[in-house]
Amino acid sequence: MGHATGGATALDSPVQYLKGVGPRRAEAFERLGVRTVRDLLWHLPRRYEDRRRFSPVRLLSHGAAALVSGRVTGASTERRRGLVITRVLLVDDSGSAHLTWYNQPYMVKRFPVGTHLVAYGKVERRFGAVQILNPECEVVTGNDLAGMGRIVPIYPLTEGLSQQVVRNVLFSLMELTAKMPDPLPAGVRERCALVDLPVALRDIHFPETWDACDAARRRLVFEELFRVQLRLAARKVAAASRPGIAFRVGEEILAEIGEMLPFELTPAQARVLEEIRADMEAPQPMHRLLQGDVGSGKTAVAAAVALAAVRNGYQAALMAPTEILAEQHFLNLERLFRPRGVMVDLLTGSGGERDRDAVRNRLRAGATDLVVGTHALIQEDVGFSRLGLVIVDEQHRFGVLQRQSLWEKGHGAIVPDLLVMTATPIPRTLALTLYGDLDLSVIDQLPPGRQPITTQWFAATDRDLVFEFLRDQLREGRQAYYVCPLIEESDALYAEAAVAKAEMLRQLFPERRIGLLHGRMKTAERAATMEAFRAGEIDLLTATTVIEVGVDVPNATVMVIEDADRFGLAQLHQLRGRVGRGTHRSFCLLITDPRSNPDVPGLGDGQSLSDGQRRMKVMVETTDGFQIAEEDLEIRGPGEVYGTRQHGFEAMGQLRVANVLRNARELEEARAVALEIIEADPELRHPDHAGLRRALAEAECAAAVVVG
Structure with a gap:
């Protein structure tokens, strides 16, 4: 392949035609x-090994991760209590260590006597003998261009590829990277002390020093976040x-809101209302994210904001992700607005066509x-007379294009104000990544009189204790929720499970409603059930x-969640937020398989807590939504937590190096520089910004493909 140009043609060539690849690889x-x-x-390294010096086997410490090099002098396999234990003996100048695997007998054939190996893994010392458990191993040959005597990259692999193959192919591409144009303007690189792109790509793959590796990573992190x-x-x-x-939001309107x-x-x-008021009174359209815990x-x-729009002679629309949430909003808002002569309507996919x-x-x-609705609001046949305000609730469940569709139903060239709300706490760095085009307001205080919620974990074998506690609370006149185990595969099965659970609870609590x-x-049946629960005509809601x-019943003080380890942290936190809304002490009881016990370490792999245990531990220890969100991100990553790929935040899917939690400083810096450049040169017409213009066009194309 011609590397001479170093341009887009060479970069966009299929890997098949690179030396050492071919169709199968x-x-x-x-x-x-x-x-x-x-x-x-x-395709970046997941870690590195410093093969400039290896740890002598004789000096290995128990419990540490170590990198050793030596020759294979023997191997053995034994069966013990259903396990196949394979040991390969590795010898260096200082001593010997057993490389040990469980249920992988093929390792004996993979590493025959005489093989020169590099091994990395956790060390165990027992009675003077050294073993390295389940190590990552690589055979050393004379054909490895960059595998010894340096800091060596270790890549993610799949069947049919070895470290040596991936490393050699990449090593041969380093000449090409030297000719690559840098999309970041020289001024940005100097201001932010960043190495240029060819240096960054060379040093992320084959660093000469650890400092060079760090500088390369910082540059690539910045560029990703900057894009x-x-x-x-x-x-x-x-x-x-x-x-x-x-809008004019004067004292008269503020007094009516009060x-x-x-x-x-x-x-x-x-x-927060004052921040929104300032936005509404400005001639530019409001773009604000309102974030507040459950x-x-x-x-x-x-x-309050909707009333201000209506009193200015405009219509307001509130879009919610589910019918039940739209119904809740409709009932609450109609209760507030009807006495004031404000007409509120509900538009969802349910109900008759005539309605x-x-x-x-x-x-x-x-x-x-004021209209409250679901996705039904953004359908083509929905039009407005004078839409002035769009409110989108639980924004992370909608795509950017969906919120835009409603926003663009404004009258003529006039653009409505946009307020998006979320109860899913989002760490500031992630909010800047997902919603950087919006101004941020945070309600960081709960209403007075709210009682703290006590959260406890119970093993499924201790359900009787939960039922006893429920009985006591109901006897005291309180109400409770009982959430069924999650069945994601089928709404029908989930509904059936809820029906069966309700029947079981009727038998357990025959004296209760x-x-x-x-x-x-x-829809009508759901609304009637919620109204009966709110009115105290139902004691226990399955x-x-x-x-x-969106459900608010102050007298409900107990939330029981079955198989709680099946739920994500954010979802558990939302469910818990249904209680603790009145003056009585509230409780959230989590029932799971005993293996998700948050107090027993090492039920996962013998070392760390399983994901289920981690979730239960966080729920029991804190009610702080932001702390819970950060932990959820650590466990599942932003794509899973916020559904970023399917909701138009494809930029999140493209973050290969950056981590929005760990790279907060780089994110703030990238945001400031990006805003400065766009405000000075909105269409990136300056010659220095040609690379940025191309990068932006590519990103928009990628977005269109993902959304399409």
């Missing part, structure tokens, strides 16, 4: 997501350039002041996760 590379030379250059921030900054500046509505709400706003709510009172703020038509007609005619709520019930958000 190209298939293996494809399994790793590597199709082109560019992909291969960004994301550049897109967001461009989106933000473009939105701000469109004509918006300068009269409408049945309680006084907390200082945090009042501060129960912090975001709905009250949304109601939906009537709502759509009222919206187009301007008879509806047991209710049932699941996603396959009709439910699926439809109660995860």
